Amino acid sequence: MLPFTVEFRTGLSLYQQLVYAVQKAIVSGQLLPGDRFPSVRKLSQELRINPNTAQKVVTRLVDQGLLEVKPGVGTMVARLPEASPRERSALLDHEAEALVVEARRLSLTLGQVQQAVQDHWNGLSEVSVNARENPGKEGSK
Amino acid sequence: MLPFTVEFRTGLSLYQQLVYAVQKAIVSGQLLPGDRFPSVRKLSQELRINPNTAQKVVTRLVDQGLLEVKPGVGTMVARLPEASPRERSALLDHEAEALVVEARRLSLTLGQVQQAVQDHWNGLSEVSVNARENPGKEGSK
């Protein structure tokens, strides 16, 4: 029973997809700062992957500041760290450009791209709202 | 003397970056259908890479329908092929989402993302306009 969902697809490495799934769960509010995060042994069991692969996922997310660990205790979701201006401009300069190049290659329109961006933005915000209702239910257990 | 520019950065494979640079040159109009594309030997010389790596770039672009080759003659830029609905929805569903997730992780705003998308969109269109003027200059040589 993991607090995030992941559908494995071909073309991307397992650990990349897992890192992304957790990032998504965090930015959407499905996972909140202070929440307990499953141990690498639980991750590897549930996902049927090697513990070292699970550990690699956690290490990457720790490096990004999304998770924090206490040796012997476990892992929990951290507060979203302040992003560096460098990272931000890299996304706006490079990743956004790559999306646009790809969109133009597929003959999509600017409007379609912007609409998709907005839809995803709103979709993640809706999850955030739902997530705040669900923790209340869990608190009653 | 290549008809596209590429700045190699770490983190991505050489051939990926080259494929992207050519995609960008094509969608921006810097390279037009029918234009001659450099041979793999020229690519490897200019870029100081192995000819097999250059060939891999060309093969990938041919697979995408952006280039077409005539054995013994050479390679030229193809007409932008009709993109499959599958590719399109994949970009709008997955790549756009990934950009949004990353943007939210970096605490960027929807407005900033959409502004960046539009800027890049416009930036590529401006290149297209300039490219149409430059061929005229080259014609006079």
Next chain:
DNA sequence: CATGTGTACTAGTATTCATAGTACACATAT
């Protein structure tokens, strides 16, 4: 014929990814 083109190989090295297994230190519950 000489030159330039794409293409297909073989072979090698380095890196990444994922796995398997082991073991230790730390923390908590019984």
Next chain:
DNA sequence: ATATGTGTACTATGAATACTAGTACACATG
């Protein structure tokens, strides 16, 4: 003190990918 669960660090292996080097052949053109 013991049992259980935690993170962490290793070694080793194999597969896949990336990139290089070199060679050779067929095709096209001057």
